[in-house]
Amino acid sequence: MKNKILMIVMIPLVLCALFACANTQSRALVHPEKVTGIPNCTECHTDSWGAMNHRAPDFFQKHGNFASNARSACASCHQESFCADCHAHKEEIKPSDKYKDSPERGLPHRGDYLTQHKIDGRINPASCLKCHGRQNNERCVICHK
């Protein structure tokens, strides 16, 4: 019992001390330059921010790691709705239908996805959960009872 009380007291104290000693400057809330289109971050950033180059062929598959590491960096340009367009727990319009005015974006499920989802679901079913989550089956349940 004494050990538990000691832990309850000590853990917040240690965290407060670590917080106080960190003293880092928070990232900017808003990106200082307005960015339009799909940016190549290396055009301005010569440091490690260049790794977030959105035009790199593998940016799509790496963006989750960046969001996990530095979500506030994403938020300096993107509204929360940008994530929700694809990572939706309940959604009825495909991102590729919602933004036909941005054909250059790598938005998923173009064309006849009713047929294609059976193929993608066989090839890489884990990719479904990345956006739709483990909890979501609002659309699936219509057929998959």
Add this chain to the structure above:
Amino acid sequence: MISHQEKRSGCKKGSLLSTAWLVLAAASPLLAQPATAAEYSISGESNTFLRMKSTIDDRNTYPLYEYLRLSVAVAEKDGSATSLHLGAWGRVDLGDKWTQDRVDGDLQYGYLSYHGAKNNLLLNAGRQFVTEGVAAERIDGLSVRSDLAAGFAASAFLGSPVVSEPNFQGGDVIYGGRVSQGKQGLYSVGLSALRSEGDDDRDREEQGLDIWVHPLKQVDITGRSSYNSLTSGWMEHAYTVSVAPMDQLNLSADFSRVNYNDYFYHVTTSALSLNNGILLPNEEQTALGLKASYSPVKNLTLAADYKNFHYSVAGDADYFGGGASYALPGSLTTGLGLHRMSGASDRLQYTEFRLYALKQLGKLDLAADFFNVNYDQRVNDVKNSFALTGSAGYRFNEKLKVWGDLEYSQSPDFDHEMRGLVRVAYAFDTTYSDGRGKSEK
């Protein structure tokens, strides 16, 4: 008699209203705060969509959607900020019913946020999307993250998972966190964990390791492994190495492995259940990919990619191809791509082609998009599936844009399908600065 589904639906609506009220109540001090703040900004966007399409049973539907997002932020002079973020959509069917409910909607997110001036401190309360290592979850709850001393950072979250119409009930409570250590611009290593608990055997208990290493300006390594401690097995490994030997050239190699028994354990949808006969329970998928892109001139990008899917139970498959894109900002965007899927089964033998263009003529935007899939073996007696879209939009000013598109398609499920969509987008962004009145960005 009330069915379980109705009960859940009632609970869901009650929970949604409670969340909305909680967020608004918590935000009321924020809305009354601008007099003491350095800057007070309100931004939002309304997107209204009218869709016109036929269902698979030949009913004509005209669902009208409204997507609304709103952000109110109060930035203090010391660099900290308090903000409220709301995003929601609603739908009403003007013609035949699109789904079971003529009227439907959802609160996508709604949370109050505090951003500290120091240590990247972030506190969020409400409905939010949490991305912390092994967790990529939408929750109703609380989350906190901050930098700590010696390159350490920590985050934690606690809440209720946001569930919509599950076949199998998900957990009632979800919590977890991530601890990372790194050096700015060089590396970061994170350990994360989550646990979801319910009143039945639908629990989840996962741990994750994530890394980011940037040893040289030209080299970037990212990856993640996640472990299911309830099945005592690795769910997934996914690692990517990126190399940019020169500004114009990007190379990438990736490796991933997914164990179905561990990854799809306790999913709440029957589509991805291991008992439905679609997924093979003991399957293990290993994928190896290579990608390259090269820009011989500033606006032109050429790309090629290859991916091999290996399965321990089912047959293998290769997906490969390439493409090109050309973009003149503010004037022209165009691209094409050709890919081939070559797998062991008939379904995995097809060729995919896409061609698109977007032309801006003053305030008028014109776009065309063609997407074609040619199956080696007919699906529902159809060999060629395509969708051709023509679109036009007009930007009245920076705030208001109207867009319309028509799509004609032929597919294994629809002989001749015509779909239409009209979108009206209105965005606003207003800033009130301390002593400087109102400015609009």
